Amino acid sequence: MSTGGLSTGITKRIIACLDVTNGRVVKGVQFVDLVDAGDPAELAHLHAKSGADEIVLLDITATSDARPILIDVVRRTARQLFVPFTVGGGVRSLDDASALFDAGADKISINSAAIKTPGIITEIAERFGSQAVIVAIDAKRKVGSAASAEGAVPAEVYLAGGRTATGRDAEAWAREAESRGAGEILLTSMDCDGTRNGFDCQLTAAVAKAVNIPVIASGGAGSGDHFVEVFKGGCADAALAASIFHFGIHDVRELKAQLQREGIPVRLPC
Amino acid sequence: MITLIDYKAGNLTSVRKALTHLGQESVVTDDPGLVRDAEALVLPGVGHFCTTERLATSGVRDAVLEAIAHGTPFLGICVGMQWQFAGSTEAPETMGLGLFDGACERFQTTLKVPHVGWNQIRRTAAGKQSRLLRDVPDDSFVYFTHSYRAPVVDGVSAVTNYGETFAAAVERENVFGVQFHPEKSGDTGLRILKNFCDYAAERIAR
Numbered sequence: 001m002s003t004g005g006l007s008t009g010i011t012k013r014i015i016a017c018l019d020v021t022n023g024r025v026v027k028g029v030q031f032v033d034l035v036d037a038g039d040p041a042e043l044a045h046l047h048a049k050s051g052a053d054e055i056v057l058l059d060i061t062a063t064s065d066a067r068p069i070l071i072d073v074v075r076r077t078a079r080q081l082f083v084p085f086t087v088g089g090g091v092r093s094l095d096d097a098s099a100l101f102d103a104g105a106d107k108i109s110i111n112s113a114a115i116k117t118p119g120i121i122t123e124i125a126e127r128f129g130s131q132a133v134i135v136a137i138d139a140k141r142k143v144g145s146a147a148s149a150e151g152a153v154p155a156e157v158y159l160a161g162g163r164t165a166t167g168r169d170a171e172a173w174a175r176e177a178e179s180r181g182a183g184e185i186l187l188t189s190m191d192c193d194g195t196r197n198g199f200d201c202q203l204t205a206a207v208a209k210a211v212n213i214p215v216i217a218s219g220g221a222g223s224g225d226h227f228v229e230v231f232k233g234g235c236a237d238a239a240l241a242a243s244i245f246h247f248g249i250h251d252v253r254e255l256k257a258q259l260q261r262e263g264i265p266v267r268l269p270c
Numbered sequence: 271m272i273t274l275i276d277y278k279a280g281n282l283t284s285v286r287k288a289l290t291h292l293g294q295e296s297v298v299t300d301d302p303g304l305v306r307d308a309e310a311l312v313l314p315g316v317g318h319f320c321t322t323e324r325l326a327t328s329g330v331r332d333a334v335l336e337a338i339a340h341g342t343p344f345l346g347i348c349v350g351m352q353w354q355f356a357g358s359t360e361a362p363e364t365m366g367l368g369l370f371d372g373a374c375e376r377f378q379t380t381l382k383v384p385h386v387g388w389n390q391i392r393r394t395a396a397g398k399q400s401r402l403l404r405d406v407p408d409d410s411f412v413y414f415t416h417s418y419r420a421p422v423v424d425g426v427s428a429v430t431n432y433g434e435t436f437a438a439a440v441e442r443e444n445v446f447g448v449q450f451h452p453e454k455s456g457d458t459g460l461r462i463l464k465n466f467c468d469y470a471a472e473r474i475a476r
Contacts, residue, residue, distance in 0.1 A: 009432055010387040011411065048456070053388055053413075082288060084413060084454050104283050106454060129317035131384060131415040183384065183415075214386050237382065267388040267411040 011265045012231045013238035014252050015216060016047035016245050017056045020089075023073050026060070027194075027243040037243070041077045044085075047245060051252040053267060054084040056109065056186075056240060062090025069096070071103050078104025088136055088186075097124045101132070109186055111136040112159040115166055115173075118180055125181030134216075135177035136186040138162050139170035139203060153206040155189075162190050170203065171210040178211045185211060186240065189219040196222025196244070201234035208235040216240050224250065224258040231264050272296045272470065273308035275334070277315075277324045285314040285347065288453040288460060294467045302329035306336050310470035314453075315349030319374070319418065320361035322353045335367065343444050343470040345402075351440060351447030352420055360418050370440050370447075372421040379433025384417040389430050391438045391450070397427030402439060402446045404465050410458045412438070412450040420449065444473070 018025045018040050025043055026034040037043070044055045057077060059069045069090050078085055087100045088109025097108045114121050114135050125133045139155040140162075148154075155170040174185050187207050189200035199220045208215040214237035217230045221241035230236045245251060256266045272289060274282050276298050289296045289312075296312075297304075305311065311334065315322070325331045338344055346354050357366045358374035366373075377383045388411045393403060419436035422429055428439040430449070440447040446466060452459035 009381060010385065010389045010414075013387050078283075079287065080291070082291070082454065082456055082460060084451075102283060104287060106284060131316060131386065184386065212382055213384070214382060237387070 009265065010237075011053070011267045012236070012259065013053040013216075014051070014227070014255060014259075014266070015054045015056055015238055015240040016044075016052040016252065017058060017218070017240045017242040018043055018077075019058050019060045019242055020070075020073060021059065021061045023070055040073055041079070044077045044081055047252060048081060048083050050245075051256055051268070052083065052245075053238070054086065055081060056086040056088065058109065059087075059089030065090075069100065071099055074100055074105060075103040086134055088134070093120065094123050094127060097128065101128060107132045107134050107183070109134040109136045111138065114177065114182075115157065115159050115168065118176065121177060121180040121182055125183070130181050130183035133182050134184045134186050135174075135182040136188065137170055137173060137177075137207075138188045138190055140165075140190040141200070141203065151206055151209065153203045155203055158190060162193075171207055174207045174211050174215075178213050182213060184214045184216060184237075186216045186218060189217075192220030193218070194243075195220055198222065198226040199230040199234055199236070199239065201229050204230055204234035204236050208237070214238060224255050227255060227259060228262045228264065231259070232262075271308075272310045272312055272467070273304060274298045275305060275311060275313045275325075275330060276300045277313075277321060277328075277330070282314055284451075284453045285312060288463055289467070292460065292464050292467055294463075300328060300330065302333035305330050305333040308337060308342060309474050310343040310466075311337060311345070312466075313344070313346045313350035313353065315347055315351075315353070316415070317349060318360060319349060319352060319358040320364050322349065322366070323361070323364045325353075326365065331367070338369070338445055341444050341473065343466065343473050344446065345466050346445075346447040347453075348416060348449060348451060351437075351449050352418065354440060354445065354447045355420050358418055369442065369445055370420070370425045370437075371423045374418045374420045376418050377433060377436075381433045384415060385419075385432045386415045388413055388455075389432060389450075391428040391430050393428050394422070394426055396425075397439070397441070400427040400439070400441050401469050402441055402448070402462055402465050403428060406458060406461055406465075412448075412452070412455040412458055414450045416449060
């Protein structure tokens with residue numbers, strides 16, 4: 001049997017993120033000033049068609065409004081979606097997670113609840129498998145911080161959509177999340193989010209090296225070059241972006257063609 | 271009618287949704303009698319190999335073996351495929367069906383484990399005639415998420431490389447298995463599920 005030429009390893013993933021509130025996709029800058037960007041089910045389908053490797057739907061106000069995620073939006077979005085589908089925002093219990101899996105989510109993303117009651121990571125992982133649990137970390141660099149000689153980047157974890165500081169260190173929390181059963185880390189740089197000036201590659205690389213599970217980089221995507229940087233220098237396994245796709249600045253197909261030219265392995269849509 | 275075997279591990283929603291999209295009716299059960307009499311069986315699976323222990327204690331394991339012996343089409347997905355092997359070092363006490371030789375083992379690689387994401391499949395020599403992979407070009411991308419992998423042995427129809435080469439799909443007569451998730455693998459995955467449905471429909475018509 002010949003396997004000559006079969007590429008070793010996995011492709012870098014491009015994940016389209018839908019930030020949802022009140023059942024509509026919105027986009028803001030650094031978590032505020034939200035504008036309408038469309039219907040979640042429609043946009044999810046469009047992104048998958050143009051080659052997005054996964055879709056993430058985040059209910060960005062569920063936690064701050066202290067209400068559960070809109071299950072019907074999840075169900076409607078999942079119905080015609082045949083790529084991995086992650087849902088997050090306001091997941092507080094095993095029951096919340098179960099309802100989302102039942103509505104068609106393949107993975108759930110937990111953020112605030114994981115910080116407050118870390119046992120929930122293990123609880124959901126034991127019931128649905130680690131592959132179904134993403135721990136989302138919103139991190140902000142400590143003022144004036146630079147990477148240390150060992151590559152550590154001091155950054156603090158925030159919760160409730162970036163409204164509350166926790167005093168926790170991002171790398172240490174990522175390691176703990178992994179040991180508690182998280183299957184992936186979704187790392188959002190709050191400094192970069194919405195700026196379109198590029199990902200925080202230093203912070204992403206530091207977290208990616210601290211854990212042995214995939215790290216999804218988020219926050220700051222504004223051009224194809226930014227994705228090249230975060231896959232090369234940032235050691236990201238996947239990269240997530242929202243607004244750059246919604247308004248047609250460029251689609252996933254175009255982005256992946258650029259990544260391939262730069263020697264980054266990607267799945268090209270057929 | 272395709273019977274999805276429920277063993278209370280993970281969720282069946284995604285597989286069911288994909289079958290519905292293909293116009294295929296399905297039913298979910300954990301009843302050994304219904305499994306034995308099914309027209310076609312799908313065992314979806316995520317999570318730990320030990321969850322398949324429930325299939326042995328509930329009598330579903332024997333029912334599946336009986337159905338296979340009668341020629342019932344059977345597709346195992348992810349852990350469902352691993353279960354078709356002799357066992358897995360993930361849960362050494364738990365017996366697989368032993369339809370394919372060897373045990374599943376954790377990836378021996380310096381790459382990150384689990385293996386999560388889109389990777390390519392390539393047919394083995396025996397896999398060129400695969401029913402399940404009909405019209406699926408070599409090097410097509412499919413979605414994986416797993417930490418243990420099955421060995422490349424007789425019956426393996428396609429392989430994938432992640433630091434090492436492992437079994438991506440198996441096939442022997444009416445028994446099929448895929449390590450990846452066809453229900454999450456876009457058009458390629460839907461094609462594979464449709465191939466299984468078509469094979470099952472032919473079997474039922476006979």
